[in-house]
Amino acid sequence: MNSQTGNKxxxxxxxxxxxWRKIADGIEADIDNGRLVAGEQLPxxxxxxxxxxxxxxxVRRAIAVLxxxxxxxxxxxxxxxxxxxxxxxxxxxxxxxxxxVASAGREPSSELVDVRExxxxxxxxxxxxVKTGSPLLELRTLRRxxxxxxxxxxxxxxxxRFTGFDKHFRKTGSLTRALRACGVSDYRxxxxxxxxxxxxxxxxxxxxxxxxxxxxxxxxxxxxxxNVPVLVVRSAFAADRIELTVIDEV
Numbered sequence: 001m002n003s004q005t006g007n008k009x010x011x012x013x014x015x016x017x018x019x020w021r022k023i024a025d026g027i028e029a030d031i032d033n034g035r036l037v038a039g040e041q042l043p044x045x046x047x048x049x050x051x052x053x054x055x056x057x058x059v060r061r062a063i064a065v066l067x068x069x070x071x072x073x074x075x076x077x078x079x080x081x082x083x084x085x086x087x088x089x090x091x092x093x094x095x096x097x098x099x100x101v102a103s104a105g106r107e108p109s110s111e112l113v114d115v116r117e118x119x120x121x122x123x124x125x126x127x128x129x130v131k132t133g134s135p136l137l138e139l140r141t142l143r144r145x146x147x148x149x150x151x152x153x154x155x156x157x158x159x160x161r162f163t164g165f166d167k168h169f170r171k172t173g174s175l176t177r178a179l180r181a182c183g184v185s186d187y188r189x190x191x192x193x194x195x196x197x198x199x200x201x202x203x204x205x206x207x208x209x210x211x212x213x214x215x216x217x218x219x220x221x222x223x224x225x226x227n228v229p230v231l232v233v234r235s236a237f238a239a240d241r242i243e244l245t246v247i248d249e250v
Contacts, residue, residue: 028066187230193218
């Protein structure tokens with residue numbers, strides 16, 4: 001049966017194409033014709049096995065292949081979901097996550113994963129124009145679009161200037177509003193470095209990615225109206241869910 005009509009399809013190797021491949025083709029056809037939409041959960045393996053007349057092992061292989069290609073997203077303990085369409089995400093002086101995602105017709109959300117006080121290493125100290133070893137507030141965040149994880153981030157701010165920033169972010173889910181609550185009415189991105197690498201284990205877990213997949217990374221310095229650095233944001237984006245676009249803002 002398909003996800004709407006309940007029709008059965010029996011697959012055998014006599015068809016000349018591996019059974020798992022036909023299952024994968026069938027699932028992709030459901031996505032292409034709108035029977036399955038971005039963010040929707042696939043039927044249970046038992047239902048798919050019944051639909052295609054195969055065992056669950058064959059279904060699992062088809063799902064694994066589609067997950068490795070970025071068509072599906074398998075989440076331990078939750079199930080398998082249709083991967084969200086690629087999000088065009090702007091990188092610019094005044095681009096904001098919430099506004100950028102909302103303007104693309106998607107529902108933005110943010111989660112505070114962890115918060116702690118650290119000391120600045122040489123690289124971060126230079127970015128924030130503080131001394132090496134200075135106290136910093138570090139937040140680890142997870143950003144989503146339509147519920148799908150898009151970016152795992154690390155935000156670092158100098159202390160004591162931004163004491164309590166984490167409480168404001170936890171309440172609002174917005175860097176902009178949390179900065180405003182700390183007395184920064186306006187800020188802009190001064191510099192962004194973009195690279196690509198393999199996701200670390202924790203990033204893969206947060207982004208619900210198959211280990212070994214690629215992430216696009218950004219390392220940005222943000223400054224206030226007086227050109228004083230206020231925060232460094234380092235993000236890892238799921239490469240198959242995002243398209244980074246550098247924009248020229250006047």
